Amino acid sequence: MSGHSDAVERGFSSCVHCGLCLEHCPTYVTLGLEMDSPRGRIVIMKGVIEGRIDATESADRHVDLCLGCRACETACPSGVPYGELLESFRASRRPARRRRWTDRMLDYLIFHVFPDARRLRRCIGLGRLVRDFGIEQAMHEIGWQRLLPAWLLKLTEMLPDEEDRDTEPLRPEHVATLSRGGDAASLFTGCIGEAVFAHVNRATIRVLNRCGVSVHCPAAQVCCGAIHAHGGRIDDARRLARHNIDVFDANGATPIVCSVAGCGAMLKQYGQLLAGDPHYAERARRFASRVRDVSEFIATRPLTLRLRSINATVTYHDPCHLCHAQGIRAEPRALLRAIPGLNLIELPESEMCCGAAGTYNLTELAMAERLAERKVDYIRGTGATVVATGNAGCQLQIAAALRRRGLAVQVVHPVELLDRASAPPGG
Ligand code: SF4
Ligand code: SF4
Known part of the structure; x- marks a missing residue:
């Protein structure tokens, strides 16, 4: 299995084809097709890597349709690390895949706009203009909506109705002084988290402060790399991981709190992502051990908050x-x-x-x-x-x-x- 790590090779071989994961897989539950199940995809991916199955468009489609949700990992009694296998396979297939211009446009958006909260905010503003000024509606009325890529319409549909009410930039030094004398934590804000859900990050800071935790929010942090890793751009994900490790290590060994589950999962994976990097492997492992989802962080502390009713x-x-x-x-x-x-x-x-x-x-x-x-x-x-x-x-x-x-x-x-x-x- 050239180009794939020993861990990935072992992972593929650890599937015993028992099928216990099938009923937990959303695409299998929806379509009822073996090739759209975890077991079927493992057979396809392993076969393509070993050269026993042709890397056809149809083989790629079954793997593309995988959500990467990892429900199969939870269900698997053999401990098959499905997410790792999927990322490794997608990375190996990426250079050979043909991309249409609309796919390349979407790639640009996903890999160059989404990971940058400021660019993303501008893009969201543009999306709101398209939606709120009825441009999309007008295209529908004159039958030109097919000229717009379907993902663009989906993107405008998903935009929240209101602009985020809490977009004031986080000022690390200010946030850090909100609570003195207690424990400390660093906040990982996330790109979509900060561009669309800035109010969730502010709520996280307020709650942590009320729990007696001062919060530092390093300004130089970048995207966690999840969208790159899931999209087969492992080298980009590694570059971002190294940067974040440098930034958060400068703030000592405080816990790194995150309120975006997708980012938190990626940050906890840094040890595995950089396992082959002689300069960062150990630091990545230590970094990952500091990461806590906000609910996990609060749950491990005595809940000292005075809570009022929410009916x-x-x-x-x-x-x-x-x-x-x-x-x-x-x-x-x-x-x-x-x-x-x-x-x-x-x-x-x-x-x-x-x-x-x-x-x-x-x-x-x-x-x-x-x-x-x-x-x-x-x-x-x-x-x-x-x-x-x-x-x-x-x-x-x-x-x-x-x-x-x-x-x-x-x-x-x-x-x-x-x-x-x-x-x-x-x-
Ligand atoms: S990651 Fe999710 S969608 Fe993909 S095979 Fe596993 S359960 Fe199915
Ligand atoms: S991934 Fe796990 S649960 Fe699914 S078929 Fe393979 S061994 Fe069984």
Whole structure:
């Protein structure tokens, strides 16, 4: 298996084809096809790498349709590291794949605009103009909508209605002095997190401050590299990882808190990503051991917050990169249950991907939409008026699907509810 690490080779061989993962795989559950299941994809990927299966467009399509949600890893009794196999396979196939101009445009957006919060904010502004000035609607009316790539229409549909109310740049020195004498943490903000959900980062800081934790937010931090790694651009992901390690190491050994599950999962993977780098392997391992999801960080501390009631029926969606990639399920639920008056209703299939999956909802629109509709059906069944979920991509995807169905259900991060409940009276 030239070009693939020994760990990847062992990973492929550890699949015993038992099929216990199949019923947990969203694409298999939706399509019922073996080749769109984890087991089928492992056979395809291993076969292509070993030269036993031709690397046809059809073989690539089955792998493209994989969400990378890693639900199969949770279900697998043999410990097959599916996510690692997928990333390694995609990286090896990338140079040989033919790309249409619309794909290349999307690549530019994903790999050059999304990882930069400022560029992304400008792009979002442009998207709002297209939507709010009726340009998209006008194209529909004159039958020209087919001239626009489908992902562009999807992107405008997902934009939140309101501009983020909290876009004031974070000033590290200011944030760090909000609370003196207690513990300290560094905040990883994320690119989409900071461009679209800046208010979630601010809520995280306020909650941590109220817990007696001072928060430092290094200004030089960059994208975590998740979209690069998932898209087969491993070298770019490694470059970003090295940069983040340098930046956060300069702030000592404080825990690195993140409120975006997709970024947190990637940061925890840095040890594995840089295992072959003689200069960074050990530092990457130490860096990864410092990373905590915000719910995980708060749950390990005595909850000293004075919480006021929030009288609402809330359901919780498990982001794949929190439950499957980080194994975090109980902590966000415990935080929500700690809020007086809040009625938490369990969501059926809460661990099933909502179809966001990083940038999947821009590249695989049909499957992403089917999964979002399935999610919304279950949300509706709970009767909840609020959905809590700890990942920016899930928030956007679920909110867009709820809007499409005309359902007045709010989508928030659990830390926002904790922020509201712990705000000082009149605050
Ligand atoms: S990562 Fe998700 S979509 Fe892909 S094979 Fe595993 S369960 Fe299925
Ligand atoms: S990935 Fe795991 S659960 Fe799925 S078929 Fe292979 S060994 Fe079985």
